[in-house]
Amino acid sequence: MYIILSRDSTREISNFKLSEHVVTHSVQARVRSVLKSAGGLQVDVDGLADDADLYAAGLNSHATVNLMLALEDAFDIELPDRLLRRTTFSSVGAIAAALAEIGVKEEAA
Amino acid sequence: MSSGLAAARAVGADIAARHADDVDAKARFPKESFTALREKKLLGILVPRSEGGAGADLAEVVSICHALGQACASTAMIYAMHQIQVACIVRHAAKNAWHRAFLQRLANEQLLLASATSEAGVGGDVRTSICAVEKKGGRFSLHKQATVISYGADAQGILVTARRTPQSPASDQVIVVLPTESYRLERTQGWDTLGMRGTCSDGYHVKAEGDPAQIIPLPYADVSAQTMLPTSHLVWSAVWLGIASDAVNRARAFLRIEARRKPDVRPAGTARLAEATSLLHLMKSNVVASLRHYEAAMQSEDKLASPHFAVAMNNLKVGSSRLVVQIVGEAMLAAGLAGYRNDSAHSLGRHLRDAHSAALMVNNDRILGNTAGLLLALRDEPELLG
Numbered sequence: 001m002y003i004i005l006s007r008d009s010t011r012e013i014s015n016f017k018l019s020e021h022v023v024t025h026s027v028q029a030r031v032r033s034v035l036k037s038a039g040g041l042q043v044d045v046d047g048l049a050d051d052a053d054l055y056a057a058g059l060n061s062h063a064t065v066n067l068m069l070a071l072e073d074a075f076d077i078e079l080p081d082r083l084l085r086r087t088t089f090s091s092v093g094a095i096a097a098a099l100a101e102i103g104v105k106e107e108a109a
Numbered sequence: 110m111s112s113g114l115a116a117a118r119a120v121g122a123d124i125a126a127r128h129a130d131d132v133d134a135k136a137r138f139p140k141e142s143f144t145a146l147r148e149k150k151l152l153g154i155l156v157p158r159s160e161g162g163a164g165a166d167l168a169e170v171v172s173i174c175h176a177l178g179q180a181c182a183s184t185a186m187i188y189a190m191h192q193i194q195v196a197c198i199v200r201h202a203a204k205n206a207w208h209r210a211f212l213q214r215l216a217n218e219q220l221l222l223a224s225a226t227s228e229a230g231v232g233g234d235v236r237t238s239i240c241a242v243e244k245k246g247g248r249f250s251l252h253k254q255a256t257v258i259s260y261g262a263d264a265q266g267i268l269v270t271a272r273r274t275p276q277s278p279a280s281d282q283v284i285v286v287l288p289t290e291s292y293r294l295e296r297t298q299g300w301d302t303l304g305m306r307g308t309c310s311d312g313y314h315v316k317a318e319g320d321p322a323q324i325i326p327l328p329y330a331d332v333s334a335q336t337m338l339p340t341s342h343l344v345w346s347a348v349w350l351g352i353a354s355d356a357v358n359r360a361r362a363f364l365r366i367e368a369r370r371k372p373d374v375r376p377a378g379t380a381r382l383a384e385a386t387s388l389l390h391l392m393k394s395n396v397v398a399s400l401r402h403y404e405a406a407m408q409s410e411d412k413l414a415s416p417h418f419a420v421a422m423n424n425l426k427v428g429s430s431r432l433v434v435q436i437v438g439e440a441m442l443a444a445g446l447a448g449y450r451n452d453s454a455h456s457l458g459r460h461l462r463d464a465h466s467a468a469l470m471v472n473n474d475r476i477l478g479n480t481a482g483l484l485l486a487l488r489d490e491p492e493l494l495g
Contacts (some may be wrong), residue, residue, distance in 0.1 A: 058278030065482045081489050085414045
């Protein structure tokens, strides 16, 4: 959707805002894909809102460690100890925000 | 010394110690101890002053557990388990009208609170539940097959863990506070064990119903990480330290008699006494340092949520539970047959049996497994004095 937008005449409306939006969305999509394989959830990850409580969806402490290791792998990053908190992994949006905090950006198109 | 600690020491020496052998032999609830602890208002000591309690801090409760542990380990462990429940309500629900009223009642009537976290079918993992809170018509109901509820028959309230809703996954748990009129217990298993016999940790089927306001809103995962787990490991360790201290004292008392009898020769057991005392100091340092760690963490949400904190509190439990067995063993070597006998004033049999419960109440292997998971995620080692 964003690719289409960026190629049409609306490009000029706000390149800055648009690209920011693209980054967030893309990171969240990648978080979802990691969550599907490493979160150990019994529910459909695509059916969860960005702010849905992952612990209420069945994320437990064992799976949280696996999720953290899988995120480090997928994004080629190291999560610092200060981010290893229950709140960091509480939703797709929270994970994306933590990744943004340590400088994760959209993959080069 | 605080007035609470002084009162607890008196209860320990005058009452709990006197009945400890009978409580152990009959595997019965230490009712004399708890009548005395109630009279001294020591059950509601953690309740804030504004709600009619003494507003004591955790350090005072830890000191009391240590003092009682030297007299009767079952009394001390029941007291410790009760205070864990009170701490959870005080820290996480004292602002809710229902829980505030319950704390007032607890302080006023000196209620004894038990806990039902373990459940048949979850394989000992208290962080998962099968039973669930079911809401209907403005009320809730809850049925739980609790494998163990220590002193359940003698408590005036129980904190029960359950899934938040019948649709919730096993790990999405809440704690429900049940006053005595809120539940019925059907005993399903007795408690004839090696040690900690007076805790009367029978199994029960709990059938409860009540007002949804009784549910602590914060997820159990947070209550556990911030309060239940660190408080448990601290007060349990204090009880075990009490057992170890009394064992060393008994060995020393025996060796003094020997030294008086033969003033020219140092009794053979004194080297073991020195060894036991050195381990005792190690254990005590660990308990005190962990208490200070927790007190500092309570001031900072971030420290409390840190895996480093969780690892430290897990290590306290595993370390203390091992040391208590080791120290009682050393004390027995020091006291020789006088310690091994059941019919001597220096007997250490009860201490040894009680001490062996420590590694099993939340099995050390389960705790080490949880720690191992955290260690896979952690990188930095905190500073020595950080």
